[in-house]
Amino acid sequence: MNNLVKINSERCKSCGLCIHVCPKDVLTIGEIANSKGYYTVEMKDQTMCIACAFCALICPDLALEVYREEKGK
Amino acid sequence: MALLMKGNEAIAEAAIQAGCRLFYGYPITPSTEIPEYMAKKMKAVGGTYLQAESEVAAIYMVYGAGAVGERVMTGTSSPGFSLMQEGLSFLFAAEIPCVIVDVMRGGPGLGGLGPTQADYFQLTKGGGHGDYHAIVLAPSSVQEMVDLTKESFDLADCYRNLVIIAVDGILGQMMEPVEFPPFKGRKLEPKDWAASGAEGRPKNNVISYYLTPELGESENIRWGDKMSMMKEAEQRFVEYEMEDADYAFVAFGTSARITETAIDILREEGIKVGLFRPVTLWPFPEKGLTARLDQIKGWMSIELSAGQMIEDLKLVVNGKAPVGFHGRMGGMTPEPEDVVTAFKEQLLGGVQG
Amino acid sequence: MKPIFTKTKGLTDRPFHYCPGCTHGIIHRLIGELLEEMNLIEKTIGVAPVGCSGFCENYFACDMIGAAHGRAVAVATGAKRARPDRFVFTYQGDGDGASIGLAETISAAARGERITSIFVNNAIYGMTGGQMAPTSLIGQKTSTSPYGRDAETMGFPLDLPKILTQVEGAVYVASVSVDSPQGIKEAKKALRRAFQVQLDGLGYSFVSILSTCPTNWGVNPVEALEWLQTKMKPHFALGELKVPTIEGGDAV
Amino acid sequence: MSTARTITKYKFAGFGGQGVLFIGKVLAQAGMLAKQQVTWIPAYGPEMRGGTANCSVIISSKKIGSPTVGKPNVAIVMNEASYLKFIDTVVPGGTLYVNSSLIPELPGRVDIRIVRVPVNEIAHEMGDEKVANIVMLGVMQAMIPAVPDDILEKVLLQLAGKKPALAEQNMRALKAGKEYAMNL
Structure with missing residues (x-):
């Protein structure tokens, strides 16, 4: 799998709720801070992502978009 | 032909004739004939009369209707007018055009039902918080109550400001002959600021706060300029x-x-x-x-x-x-x-x- | 790649001002999504409260009116009666809806106003720095109940949705929580039904949403979800507490 | 009506239900139709219950300044409380109409005319005590006409609205009052 959680790091406030609800543990707090000083979330393991979108569902800041790899493309 | 009408009823009829189709209020003596008249007549003209749970709610219902751009009115008497003061301050800041009638009665406190003019300070100096003024009209006959009520809606729309019609219990209760001549209104701008549903245009917000002191000051200066304009043009x-x-x-x-x-x-x-x-x-x-x-x-x-x-x-x-x-x-x-x-x-x- | 989840058009692009982990943002998003999905963005008049969500008019893509403390429902009533063709909702916190605006809420419900109130309950006054709310729990420490809320002197938390089930004009009353992906999905379902109740002209619809306040609860965002689940949930009735009925008593 | 400047101030008083506000209204309406300036002010609120309901009417050939009637030229008192409250307010030379059915002989005044009429009995004999107020209006109209008779009658008919029986009863009461006054 090569699904994608696209992170709008300027909106991320590093609250960690997405990491908390991810069933596959594909997200982590990264090493780079955004302009407001938040160390934003990153995908640490794209291959494990099942595109369940739990992370985006619970993200309070609209920082995440989720895309599923389409078969045969 | 002249009609013999109570002042309160004449105000209500004049408001309907001025295109007011929304009245939100709470009955209180000696202004009660206004909501009573509206309750009876609004239905016939396709308008809405709604009895609020309090004067506090009534003035905010007025806010809601004014914010969507409709002509709206409420009427009350002194203790009820006191309850509306918070709302008046908000309506001023949100620049909601609306007409409020205060049929003054005795105070302070619950007071008595007799006529007074003791709301003068509250009416003219701003009973709510902040630097603001309503245009306050003081008719002295039932005919003048009609003429000024009709004009009050134009004044409110013209300046996007509160207009208060201030009378005492005698004028509210008194019957005098009145006529309802056709009224030639002002030329008014369309209410493109109203929050009436953003069909085919960018969204509108109608709000009364400012986030920074700088903006707070510039807004207050703008409102002050508007008040200066009213002060210059509307003295009567x-x-x-x-x-x-x-x-x-x-x-x-x-x-x-x-x-x-x-x-x-x-x-x-x-x-x-x-x-x-x-x-x-x-x-x-x-x-x-x-x-x-x-x-x-x-x-x-x-x-x-x-x-x-x-x-x-x-x-x-x-x-x-x-x-x-x-x-x-x-x-x-x-x-x-x-x-x-x-x-x-x-x-x-x-x-x- | 096939988009599974993207930002709704029901919200503007403005970033939220809420504290990290505050679930107001989730609730905003659900409303924004429904405005888009139900084709309501251009037909809606939203009413913002005073409180943390007092700037929410900047986030919703529809026309918005900013109300005073507790008066959102009265403002919404005035707007809806003036424009019955519009979809009108209020977004309010627990202080707004259940304390200073309690009379407005219950009276609008009693009149069966065709509006929808979204009531966000986080058991505290967030905006002003964590004072006691009408929904604060017994024993809960806040800046105005520094030794914990005691029933003897401060009374009991008010379960507003439960009260509203007793009011005839309140046609749809639900109490949901946004503490988990599943809860969020249920919350959206409840909001959708509440919106539909208004569109169908059935009466007042009310959705209470249990929400977090990590900052003023003094916990991190993940702990806040747990606090909501373990402390708040047992104290408030949850679920669809009242649904509209058609003749014969069946739920529609 | 004379063309000279005239202004007459009336006070109508009684207890609630005696119809004093109504006869005041009839007079004001008739005054308006007779091309006079008129005002009508009720005492309202709690005053309307119990003790004394009253209204003030002014009929004037010129613009009316003060609409209040502190010192009436003419006062109609239908019960004892109203008699006591208003007898001293009538201007010297004025007239006080007294419902003698309900008001005993009380200390009066020599500088005003006091007309005692048992309006309740008269109305009762007509078969309807409720029109005692109209009887008194008839007495007043016969003694010092405030407006032309035909206008007063027209207004009385109008205000009865869609109730022909009531209108007829009112006309009879007005006539009975006038007749009583003729024999005074």
């Missing part, structure tokens, strides 16, 4: 027997009517007195008063209160002539003869007629 007054007057009374509403009769009595005795009657309590008609300053040897404020408008009068007279006062309180009204006596005592040095 009516004079009675002023042309050759040596002394002048200043009175509005019912007390102006009483004073007119007092003037007739004094004139019969050869004493040259006149009446300067503010029709706008805010803006206070300073310009008209100032024009008479060199002519008038003594002023006298006649009010149904302990003396509130007299403060505005004194600011204009500014020590150039003595300013007397006579008033009754708590729902009592002076007799014209009482006004005559007070005038002689205070301004003619105790000379008895």
